[in-house]
Amino acid sequence: MLETRNLDKSFGAVHVTRDVSLKLERGERRVILGPNGAGKTTLFNQLVGELASDKGSVHLAGEDVTALAVAKRARRGLSRSYQKNTLFDGLTVEENLGLAASIHTGHATTLWSDSLAKPEVREIVQDVANQVNLMPFLHANVSEISYGVRRQLEVGVALATRPLVLLMDEPTSGVGPEMAKGFHDLLNNLPRDLTLLIIEHDMDLAFDVADTITVLNYGEVVFDGLPQEARGSSLLKEIYLGSWEDA
Amino acid sequence: MFRHTPLRYATLVLLASVALFRVFTAEYFGLEILTEIFILAVLVLALDMVAGFGGMVSLCHGALMGVGAYAYVMLSTIAGIAPPVAMAGAIAITGVAAWVIGAICARSHGIYFIMATLAFGQMAYSYVFEAPIFGGDDGLGGISRLDLSFVGIDLSDSRSFAFFCLAILAAVYGAAVLILRSGLGRSLSGVMHNEQRMRALGLTVWRVKADVFGLSGMIAGLAGVLAAQHIMYISPGLLSWTVSGEALVVVILGGVGTLIGPLVGAVAFVMLKHELSAVTTYWHLVVGCILIAVVMSRANGIFGWLEDRWGARIDRRAADATRNQKTEEVASDA
Ligand SMILES: Nc1ncnc2c1ncn2[C@@H]1O[C@H](COP(=O)(O)OP(=O)(O)OP(=O)(O)O)[C@@H](O)[C@H]1O
Numbered sequence: 205m206l207e208t209r210n211l212d213k214s215f216g217a218v219h220v221t222r223d224v225s226l227k228l229e230r231g232e233r234r235v236i237l238g239p240n241g242a243g244k245t246t247l248f249n250q251l252v253g254e255l256a257s258d259k260g261s262v263h264l265a266g267e268d269v270t271a272l273a274v275a276k277r278a279r280r281g282l283s284r285s286y287q288k289n290t291l292f293d294g295l296t297v298e299e300n301l302g303l304a305a306s307i308h309t310g311h312a313t314t315l316w317s318d319s320l321a322k323p324e325v326r327e328i329v330q331d332v333a334n335q336v337n338l339m340p341f342l343h344a345n346v347s348e349i350s351y352g353v354r355r356q357l358e359v360g361v362a363l364a365t366r367p368l369v370l371l372m373d374e375p376t377s378g379v380g381p382e383m384a385k386g387f388h389d390l391l392n393n394l395p396r397d398l399t400l401l402i403i404e405h406d407m408d409l410a411f412d413v414a415d416t417i418t419v420l421n422y423g424e425v426v427f428d429g430l431p432q433e434a435r436g437s438s439l440l441k442e443i444y445l446g447s448w449e450d451a
Numbered sequence: 452m453f454r455h456t457p458l459r460y461a462t463l464v465l466l467a468s469v470a471l472f473r474v475f476t477a478e479y480f481g482l483e484i485l486t487e488i489f490i491l492a493v494l495v496l497a498l499d500m501v502a503g504f505g506g507m508v509s510l511c512h513g514a515l516m517g518v519g520a521y522a523y524v525m526l527s528t529i530a531g532i533a534p535p536v537a538m539a540g541a542i543a544i545t546g547v548a549a550w551v552i553g554a555i556c557a558r559s560h561g562i563y564f565i566m567a568t569l570a571f572g573q574m575a576y577s578y579v580f581e582a583p584i585f586g587g588d589d590g591l592g593g594i595s596r597l598d599l600s601f602v603g604i605d606l607s608d609s610r611s612f613a614f615f616c617l618a619i620l621a622a623v624y625g626a627a628v629l630i631l632r633s634g635l636g637r638s639l640s641g642v643m644h645n646e647q648r649m650r651a652l653g654l655t656v657w658r659v660k661a662d663v664f665g666l667s668g669m670i671a672g673l674a675g676v677l678a679a680q681h682i683m684y685i686s687p688g689l690l691s692w693t694v695s696g697e698a699l700v701v702v703i704l705g706g707v708g709t710l711i712g713p714l715v716g717a718v719a720f721v722m723l724k725h726e727l728s729a730v731t732t733y734w735h736l737v738v739g740c741i742l743i744a745v746v747m748s749r750a751n752g753i754f755g756w757l758e759d760r761w762g763a764r765i766d767r768r769a770a771d772a773t774r775n776q777k778t779e780e781v782a783s784d785a
């Protein structure tokens with residue numbers, strides 16, 4: 205469903221992602237682990253096209269999308285959430301979801317009707333609000349909801365374009381352990397045919413949702429396999445727990 | 452995202468009633484001032500659409516108005532096309548010009564956007580100024596107003612023309628509201644709040660900006676057509692960047708991104724101009740001081756200040772009123 209071949213990116217002399225090749229099957233749920241600065245977010249930026257890669261290619265549903273702009277890749281079914289909330293501040297939760305849904309349904313550029321009032325758009329908004337537990341907050345302004353709820357909305361907005369592949373950059377970053385657990389239940393309840401690529405810091409939580417695990421260290425894929433293999437891997441412990449203790 | 456609140460409705464009704472009353476009662480000089488207000492109001496509605504709802508602070512809306520005025524005169528007076536057709540043509544030409552400017556400037560933001568639009572405006576100004584076909588510095592005269600005699604309206608009469616401009620202003624306000632509430636307008640709000648996210652969600656951002664800029668340009672062009680018909684003479688000064696600057700002042704004075712604020716701003720600006728210029732030639736100084744006071748107050752213009760002060764209270768009252776009405780209905784049902 206989503207494949208990368210030999211992706212590379214440097215910022216000046218800093219080589220941030222090195223020769224990253226990944227392959228996700230339809231419906232696969234893969235978690236990317238890796239210490240701070242490993243290049244995880246950079247890889248996401250390359251996948252969606254917000255950063256141009258120095259080398260390599262990105263394939264979505266069998267098609268080479270490397271040359272496509274961000275918006276075009278998104279319309280082909282690639283959606284992402286951000287590590288740092290990237291919401292429509294000043295608008296309501298409902299409007300946030302509605303803007304995303306109206307792009308997916310093709311009502312975002314019409315002059316002849318209100319996209320947010322369209323039945324298809326409203327239906328997606330309701331569905332997504334249910335999926336990410338936002339029903340009680342639909343009419344609240346983004347500025348009025350708590351940080352944790354905003355994290356849910358961050359994922360909700362990405363979901364409202366009804367993507368084939370959803371990239372989530374540390375959806376639980378900054379939320380308490382209680383809420384993080386809730387988040388993982390929520391992820392487990394997403395439709396099974398949705399392909400998920402999730403950056404996650406907490407290993408236990410990662411193992412909770414992952415079908416497969418990729419570990420990135422200094423921009424390189426150092427592990428690619430099943431969670432149970434990862435659990436036993438001494439390499440992983442070294443990189444991951446090592447940096448954990450440093451932090 | 453644009454919303455009508457009870458305070459906004461109330462202000463609209465008040466503005467409309469006073470305007471209607473004045474149109475029917477004012478003498479010649481008053482009618483001239485009213486017409487000036489209405490035309491400026493059309494222009495600042497166009498500007499608020501892009502600046503207040505799309506973050507596109509344009510310094511070429513004066514020039515767009517000028518393009519509309521010149522296009523109308525060229526089509527009607529020089530090419531001899533019937534005024535209604537010339538009017539539609541002028542609006543279309545300005546819309547296309549604005550769309551192109553919007554498409555080119557869509558990738559720049561903030562000060563760079565302002566400068567890019569200013570450059571386009573200045574190009575239009577100097578072209579009109581230099582090209583002999585536009586009459587250069589002397590401008591063009593002999594402009595005819597629309598002929599509405601088939602419905603018994605004589606637009607050469609000041610009162611009829613003022614009423615005509617008011618009717619157009621009302622229609623433009625309605626159109627602006629519809630545009631802002633359409634899918635395109637919603638997306639524009641999304642872009643203003645978070646352009647990166649809209650793009651990541653799959654929106655072709657530059658197209659949305661260009662489309663709304665084009666629509667706004669059509670409205671500015673319409674203001675130009677009205678201005679040409681009002682004065683019945685046009686000169687390159689119409690395209691000068693100071694006209695754009697003045698329109699921006701009016702929008703900020705009234706309240707950016709409220710649509711109604713700029714209407715209030717247009718009334719305040721034209722009234723101040725006429726009242727003060729009768730007393731002192733330094734009236735610009737006074738307007739400047741007022742503008743500084745408004746900006747320093749950190750309120751969103753005159754109307755923003757009203758909304759901060761009264762909006763919440765009036766909205767709550769209105770909500771209570773509807774709730775009481777509902778409970779009464781329930782009680783009477785029982
Ligand atoms: N635009 C940029 N310009 C220069 N350097 C950058 C840029 N973006 C990221 N980097 C650098 O690239 C490295 C990887 O950053 P990235 O954000 O991808 O890491 P990460 O794995 O997501 O880390 P974290 O777990 O902290 O989110 C870091 O050293 C960062 O400073």
Ligand SMILES: [Mg+2]
Nearest residue numbers: 244245246287
């Ligand atoms: Mg990161």
